[in-house]
Amino acid sequence: MPKVTIDGHTIEVPEGTTILNAARMIGGEIVPPAMCYYSKLKTSGGYCRTCIVEVSKGSEKDPRPMPKPVASCRTTVMDGMEVKNLTSPALLEARAGVVEFLLINHPLDCPICDQAGECHLQDLGYEHGKAKTRYEFPRRTFEKIDIGNYIKLHMTRCILCYRCVKVAEQLTDGRVHGVINRGEVSEISTYIQNAIKNDFSGNMIDVCPVGALTDKTFRFKSRVWFTKPVDAHRDCKKCSGKVRLWEKGEEVLRVTARKDTYGEVVDWICNDCRFEKKKIGDWIIEGPAKIDRHSVISANHYESLNQLKLAVARQRNKGGKKPALGEGALNPNNI
């Protein structure tokens, strides 16, 4: 089995493993961010370029470094390969460049976006981006469109990760969903604004890293961080029936698939479970969901929110001014 060293951590992995997956096996901070790769979708990855890493040694056989950074999600490990991610300042600068490219035409409308709080682009911008944009031109915009009864497409926010296209290709039949036009004006679209009618189409919402595809049954109901994630299941003939409910009080505001550390769906769920079963009685509750992905909704979010509230209270008592949002443990983008 080939051995690879990433930022000083060595691991042996099965033949054919990508650098990204090897990094995920090591785990922790050294895992490159991935905005388009999705382990459950074949041929995904390679587009966004956020997962780039530096290969400082190609392999035992051919130790030459690779001349350019490579997409870790699409590059397989060779025996003796050495990879630099966080340990290469040049690479981090290159990645910051990619993040900037992804953001220059993004509307940054987080305050009115349903995805805020669980948006991978927010996390990416916060962790790998720069504080200020250098882009001064009008940003590109598109009209919002409905693709069927359940899904809203807000192309302006899209980063063209192609994940939803792969869902349409691989999970649904009679695909009518893809990319039209070219370059900067490419857009995700359905054939002549066709409705997507398919039992599994809702999974597009879950794979979308940003707020471009949102659940029409949940739109504007609540900020995600005011809802409580609970794992639940039901007997479903179409899918595993294993879901995550997002509750507020006694109400189920939204149903999604369960996601892993990297924000990827564990089991695809059907549209019945996702859109039609919004009563607590429809479900057998397993307990609070453990969200170990770093984001505002992860467990310690409530903790940090409380700390912020306490800090505000303390300042008020002293007659001082409110602390700036960024001073708490919170990512200001997430608010």
Added chain:
Amino acid sequence: MGKKLLLEHDHVPGINSYSVYREKGGYASVEKALKTMTPESLVEEVKKSGLRGRGGAGFPTGLKWSFLAKPPGVERYLVCNADESEPGTFKDRYLMERIPHLLVEGMITSSFALGAKSSYIYIRGEYFYVAKILEKAIEEAYANGWLGKNILGTDFSHDCYVQIGAGAYICGEETALLESLEGKRGNPRIKPPFPAVAGLWGCPTVVNNVETIAAVVPIVNQGGEAYAQIGIGKSTGTKLISASGHINKPGVYELELGLPVEEFIYSEAYCGGIRGGRKLKAVVAGGSSVPILPAELILKTAKGEPRLMSYESLGDGGFITGTMLGSGGFIVMDDTTSIVKNLYTFSRFYHHESCGQCSPCREGTGWMEKILHKILDGHGTLADVDLLWDIQSKIEGKTICPLGEAAAWPVAAAIRHFRSEFEDYVKNPGNIQDVKHYYRLNNLQPA
């Protein structure tokens, strides 16, 4: 005039027809290959010839052919890249239009070497009339037994098809070309796998430029070693150059590799000097994506040696003081040219042609165009010039296909060699409000 291998009979009336082409020795390479050679020995000849890809990258053709996977029972394909969309490049069109049978002959001979039962000529949509010329030539080749079943009574059978693209620069990138040829959106594929292993319809495929395939004909006729005698060093053979810009005699020239650049620009046999006897300012030597060089660096290398038309000599000095032979799109600019405007035109092109799959190219190309527009409009700042530099450095090497580099290199080179001109635009916005600004700025008379 130097040696001509491809355009030798260019001036012969009726050379576009089968009968005249045949009279001039056409299809001899097919006869020789099928009757006296094996596919392996043919690949060997091409290796010996030192022929390098004429599509831009200059990869050794024989080596590329030897990489072709040959799993039993799986079809193999030869695809000819006739997408020719790099600004400044028009030699493939010239060749196909004037001597279409040379390409058809090259397709048959090369396919024999590769063991391909079918081959495709993928031609850009704007060349629809050239496609008709090729189709007629193919028809004539069928009628005379050079295509179809059991060619010349051997067990080699071959079919050749022409496929018209919809006119997209990106479909010249070999994997985007294959996608388009398969009837899909012309997006470059993520490599590996390379076409030599999984190309057209997942089968092993060789993609070669029109000129590369045409050059196989003289290589087979004369033998690889004889071909390797022509040219200089590792730049063997002849090369078609599309010469354009401010020269007295723009056009397509076949030259022996190794010709001094100065001779190419100034001699009567080639470009015939700069129009109106003006001063040479800069040259883009190999199509819009290769680095622009100022007059002093295109005529002589940084070491002071005369610059030659060859892969090595044009590349001498790397990108700091050198450039590339590329596709041979030789764009000459005299002293009335605005480098900033020229760069804007190039950048607008790459922005328009980006397929949009990967973030740095999709977003960065548009951003660079906008900044250049701002500078041209008289609103630029010195910080914008630095920003441009930074953006191109963040596109280069971070993309799926080399279009990212093609967009980044011209920006880098223009700033590297002509920074003061960008600064002029920024510092004297009052001068650039009308099209004649540049002449005034340099005390020149419009041409």
